[in-house]
Amino acid sequence: MSHAQYGGSRTDAALWAGVSVLITDTYGRILLQSVDYRDVKLLPGGAVDPGEPPSHAARRELLEELGIDQPVTRGLAVDWLPSTTPGFHPDTRFPGEILHVYDGGTWNADRIAAIRLPDSEITAAHWIEPAELNRHMEPGDARRALSALRARIDGTTALLEDGTPTAPGVLDRLEVLRTVRKPQRWPWRDSPVPPGLPPTQSWGWLFALDGRALVLIGRDTGSACLPGGTLEPGDGGDPAAALRREAREEAHVETGELIGLGHLHDDGAPGGLPRARIRMAGRITSVGPERRDPVSGHAYARLLATPEQIRELFDWGPEGDRQLAAVHRARAQLQLPAAARQPVTEFPSGGGWL
Numbered sequence: 026m027s028h029a030q031y032g033g034s035r036t037d038a039a040l041w042a043g044v045s046v047l048i049t050d051t052y053g054r055i056l057l058q059s060v061d062y063r064d065v066k067l068l069p070g071g072a073v074d075p076g077e078p079p080s081h082a083a084r085r086e087l088l089e090e091l092g093i094d095q096p097v098t099r100g101l102a103v104d105w106l107p108s109t110t111p112g113f114h115p116d117t118r119f120p121g122e123i124l125h126v127y128d129g130g131t132w133n134a135d136r137i138a139a140i141r142l143p144d145s146e147i148t149a150a151h152w153i154e155p156a157e158l159n160r161h162m163e164p165g166d167a168r169r170a171l172s173a174l175r176a177r178i179d180g181t182t183a184l185l186e187d188g189t190p191t192a193p194g195v196l197d198r199l200e201v202l203r204t205v206r207k208p209q210r211w212p213w214r215d216s217p218v219p220p221g222l223p224p225t226q227s228w229g230w231l232f233a234l235d236g237r238a239l240v241l242i243g244r245d246t247g248s249a250c251l252p253g254g255t256l257e258p259g260d261g262g263d264p265a266a267a268l269r270r271e272a273r274e275e276a277h278v279e280t281g282e283l284i285g286l287g288h289l290h291d292d293g294a295p296g297g298l299p300r301a302r303i304r305m306a307g308r309i310t311s312v313g314p315e316r317r318d319p320v321s322g323h324a325y326a327r328l329l330a331t332p333e334q335i336r337e338l339f340d341w342g343p344e345g346d347r348q349l350a351a352v353h354r355a356r357a358q359l360q361l362p363a364a365a366r367q368p369v370t371e372f373p374s375g376g377g378w379l
Contacts, residue, residue, distance in 0.1 A: 040105075041122040044083040045070035047101055047173045048129035050137065051343050053206070054152035055170060056129075057161055058090065061148055063112060066161040068170060069129070079125040087129065091150070092141030095129070101173040102126040104185035112163055126173040154340075155202040164188075175201060178330075178337050180366040195371050199326055201338065203247040210342040211289035211302065215351055218288050218301040225291075227264035227303040228253030229272060230352050231280055233329055236364035238352075239309060240335045241276060241325040249338035250325075252276045264303040274320055276327050277313035284358060286351040289344075304348065306355035315374040327372040331364045332356070 045068040048056040057066035069090050073082040083097040106122040113119035140150055151161070155174060158167040168188025175196040176183040184191045196202075218224055228251040231239045241250050252272040260267040265283045272278050289302040317324045330338075332352045336345050353363065 040120055042073040042079065043070060043122050043124045044073060044079050044086060045124060045126045045169070045173075046083050046087055046097060046129040047126055047170060047177065049131050049174075050152050051131060051133060051345075052152070052208075052210075052340050053337060054154055055158065055174065056132070057151045057153050057158075058147050059149040059151065061146055065112070065163050065166070066151065066153070067166065068126075070124075073125075080127065083125070083127045083129075089143065090147050092143075093136070093139060097127045097129060099128040100125060100182050101128050101176045102169065102183040102185050104169050104172075104188060106165065107187055110163075110165060110187070124169070126169065128173075128177055154205050156205040171202060172197065178334050179368045181368055195326075195328065195369055199242050199244065200247040201242055201249065204243075206248070206338075206340040208340045208342075209289070210340070210344060211291045213287060213344045213347040213351075214290055215287040215347075217285065218303065222290070222299055222301045224256060224262075224264055224288070224303050225300040226253065226255050227267040227271070227305060229268045229280070229283070230286070230304065230306040230332065230355065231272060231276075231278065231309050232306065232356060232359060232361050233309055234361065235329075236356060236362040237329040237331055238335060239276060239278065240328050240330055240338065242328055244324040244326055249335070251335075252278070265305060268303075268305055275318050275323070275325055277316055278309050278327075279311045279313075280307040281310050283307040284355045286348070286355055289348075304351070306352060306359065308359055308361070312372055315372070328369050329372070330369045331366055334366065334369060 047068060056069065058069055059066055069087055070083065071086045073079050080098050087097065088094045104124045106124060108119055108121040153161055155171060158170050165188040169185060172183050172185055172188060172190050179194055179196060190197050231252055239252060241252060252275055253268050254271040256262065256267045260270065268283060269280060272280055283305045284307060286304040286306055288304060291300050291302055293299055315327065332349055336349050
C-alpha cells in the first residue's frame with residue numbers, strides 16, 4: 026500500500042472530534058445547556074476545529090457559549106460514539122466521534138453570575154442533579170456525564186465506549202449518584218451543642234490508618250451516607266454510644282476514641298422544634314464481614330475515600346467546606362496523615378482490612 030493509499034484509507038475511516046466540559050456548582054449539580062437545534066440538553070462544548078488541540082477547543086467553547094474564559098486542561102474521559110448515536114440529522118452522515126470530556130471545576134456564585142449567553146444557539150443554562158441527567162439528556166450523553174463525574178471524584182481519567190467505562194471502578198459498579206441526593210444544607214456549628222437544643226442524630230467520620238474515611242453506599246440505591254443514625258433510648262442520650270451502635274449495625278466496624286467535631290443546626294419542619302445533628306470522628310479499630318443491617322435490612326458497600334471525595338457525594342452546599350475543615354482538624358488530632366486523592370476502594374466483604 027502506498028502512502029497515498031494508506032492515507033486515503035485512514036481518511037475514509039475518520040471520526041469527528043469533539044469536546045465537552047463538566048462543570049458543577051457548590052451543591053454538586055451539573056451545568057447543562059438548552060440549545061436551539063436540539064430538544065435535549067447538553068454539556069457545554071462542541072466540535073474541535075482542524076488543527077486545534079482539544080483542550081484549546083474546550084476553552085474556546087466555554088468562552089463562546091458561556092462568556093467565561095478559563096484554562097481547561099484536566100481530562101476526565103475520552104468517549105467513542107458510534108455512528109448510530111441519536112440526535113444527528115441523516116444529512117450530516119455522522120461517522121462517529123471521539124469526544125474528550127474536560128473538568129471545568131466547581132463554580133461559585135460569583136462565577137455563575139458572570140455567565141453571559143450568546144445571542145443564538147445557547148438558549149438557557151441549568152443546574153441539574155446528577156441522578157436526573159437522564160431526564161434531560163440523550164441516554165449516552167447522560168452515561169458519559171455521570172462516568173466523567175465519577176472519574177473526577179476518583180481522580181482518574183475514564184475510557185468510555187458510548188458512555189460506558191471499559192474498566193469500571195467501584196463508583197461505576199455501584200452506580201453511585203444514580204439516586205437523587207437529599208439536600209443536607211443545614212448551618213454548620215463547630216461549637217458543642219448548646220443547652221435546649223436536643224441532639225437527635227449522630228454521624229461519624231471514621232478513619233482508616235491511611236487517613237481515608239469510611240462512607241457507606243446503599244447497594245440498592247447507589248446513595249451515600251456516613252455511618253451513624255438516630256439516638257435511641259438505649260443510647261442514654263450519648264451521641265458517641267449511638268454512633269458506635271450504628272457503626273456496628275450498618276458497617277460492622279469497631280471504633281476507638283471518638284472526638285466531637287460540631288453539629289448541624291436543623292431548624293426542623295415548619296412548626297417543629299430545632300435539633301442538632303452531631304458529627305464525630307474516630308479511628309476504625311476492626312472491620313467485620315459485610316452483612317445487612319439487622320435493624321433496617323439495608324445492604325451497604327463500605328468504601329474508603331478521602332474526606333474531599335466523600336464531600337462530593339453529598340448535597341451539603343457551601344456549609345460542607347466548613348464541616349470539612351473540622352474533619353481535618355480532628356484527623357490531625359488523631360495523628361493520621363492527610364490522604365492524597367486516589368481511586369475509591371471497597372473493603373473486602375470478609376472484613377479484616379484497613
